[in-house]
Amino acid sequence: MSTLGTAPATELTARIRERAQELGFDAVGFAPLGRSEHGDAYARWVEAGHAGEMGYLAREDAVAKRRDPSLVLPGGRSAVVVAKGYSGEAEQPDALHDPSRAIFARYARGDDYHEILKPRLIELQEWIGREVTPVGGRAYVDTGPVLERELAARAGLGWFGKNTMLIQPQRGSYYFLGVILLDVPLPADPPFEREHCGTCTRCLDGCPTGALLGRDASGAPRMDARRCISYLTIELKGPIPRELRPLIGNRIYGCDICQEVCPHNNTRFVQITSEEAFWPRQGVHGDRLIELMEMDQAEFARRFKNSPVKRAKRRGLLRNVAVALGNWGAPEAVPVLLAALQDDEPLIRGHAAWALGRIAFRSDCPPDAVSACIAAAERRLSGEKDEWVREELSLALGEISRNGESAPA
Template identity: 65%
Template sequence: MSTMLSPEELSERIRARAREMGFGAVGIAPVHESAHGDAYQRWIAQEMHGDMAYLAREDAVAKRLHPAVLVPGARSAVVVGLEYFNADADPSSIADGARGVVARYARNDDYHELMKERLIQLQDWINETLLPVHGRAYVDTGALLERELASRAGLGWHGRNTMLIQPRRGSYWFLGAILLDVDLAYDAPFQKDHCGTCSACVSACPTGALLGRDESGAPRMDARRCISYLTIELRGPIPRDLRPRIGNRVYGCDICQEVCPWNRFATPSSEPAFLAREGLDGPSLIEWMGMSQEEFSRRFKNSPIKRTKRRGLLRNVAVALGNWGSPEAFPALALALNDEEPLVRGHAAWALGRIPDERSADALRARIAVEEDEWVIAEIRASLGEES
């Protein structure tokens, strides 16, 4: 174990080791009270977090505003990034209503496990090679404002799309951090907003989730309208007025990143685990609509998509098929009307109401005769034009 290393030497060796381990970005920041606490609390007070109650819990808010609550005595944060961008194998699939669009980050293995394991290895190396430290690694699952720490560590700025953007490297990054109870030499914080007057992301968002910046300059998003929230975090029905705006995006959304000029610099990830799995780059919506629980569990093992559970994914697929509006989708949706999950049946009913096929009304009437779930009955009646 090295002894008597200066903070500068410690930081440089940590940065070098992180790069050796495959992290494409690394910076070190001091741990102190969040500079975005007021903006975060206003966002919670306006209920823009939707059903994500874990973001508003008193203990979770305290941890986000004061990271040292997570790791008592924490003084430094080692912040890392892993690039995950991979181009679409077939760009035409985005405009093909018969095929679904999965957010790039979810076309591969679950990054949480890969990054967390690598961060723990980095922390162990610091303990064994440099000096004894107490700390903890975080990859999204902890009450930590990673993007603020990353900006403080010099890795980029908060774009209008709320993403952390790195100059000439873009925003397709997974972020992680280790909080440590030791003083290190810190990188200069990233202070300039390179978005300038560009608002391409705000204009391109189909659901109007991006709200620009508030009076303090913080980017604002109404998560309740975000396609990523609607297709992943929301557990119940997707609001009817937002369903047509989702298009064929069945898990997450990259639109605000796809239109960002800085992402023209994005380079394909060199991490093998982030290559798209077979069938996740433009999947057949009709095929997915008939997915059993067993197939779902097998296909999405170690995948981020397992987060939605089968019922959530098929809810999203039903909406996408309704937006496609082709009679070709009728058999799959008619079968979904008898799914064991009310969430799937109700969205299948909505989708059938958007398909110009005389068989749709017959299928809906047959289902309403035996349906017991009141919400599903309301969806069927709306599709039949019996109520607004």
């Protein structure tokens, strides 16, 4: 373990704070690094299966590291926690009220935050190293085996909302977090003790999929990630469970609903980020679903270069777009979905079949569109090799045969 040299420790934290702000971070706090106070809650979350297919969170070593950061940084003594705002606009454009357009979560409308913030955090760590040598450390933005929100609360930045977000007073929750673990002790900020949710339940009421489960007896906010639209549209690699598809609406990449409804994110508090890299790019949020569905691999790579959206890959994103087109339910979407039935990716073919079933089931779908859907689905079924796609096609044909019976579920 290193020592702090001759400078008084509080002077050092003041200088780190200043340097972090020069590097563009909006808030900085310091926390002592010890065993997690909430390791049991994390383990319970994993045991309940709430992490879904995010195996990297559920492995035994992953749980152990989150409980005990010294397994991540031997001799770790303190954490520098930073927050960086990403909201590029105070109000959402029309996509929110126009089901033919795509809603991307705010954090995904500009450049990938990992690529922007991680190098800056490493720069901050190296700067600290030059001031307090030698210092061992690890910098993480999102992907490290650390409980970032717990460290942020412990460093005094904010509280855990019932939506599970770390909320900063007067600033809200549209913030990324980053942490540097260090093997020197630093004076800590007072932890954030209060919670400002009170009796409010807007996020719990507003979540369309019932992913938010409220606080448990210990006060921990709980979420079943398997039901969260953010998980379903980004992390889940395979088919989206059928019963959840209608609840996704036109949110095709991530979800902000439980933050949009939160009074702490009202326009009085949300500050437009000065980080231009996070400002919305053209051709992402608010784009027409039909156009997105037509994207080939080259267009996907062009449009989402350096964007967080590339994580879903073309097949994941078009899976989501197909679901949103089915939810829109308009016959205009039929041609592009018929083309998607021929896509090389089974994931896209299967969700396109679902969407066609949903559209052609509706009583207001014109008869020629219904016939086109039946003919295309039957043709595809006769040559389809993928078992799951065959099942989706058969279910879609079943739906269409009941055309007009009642509104789709």
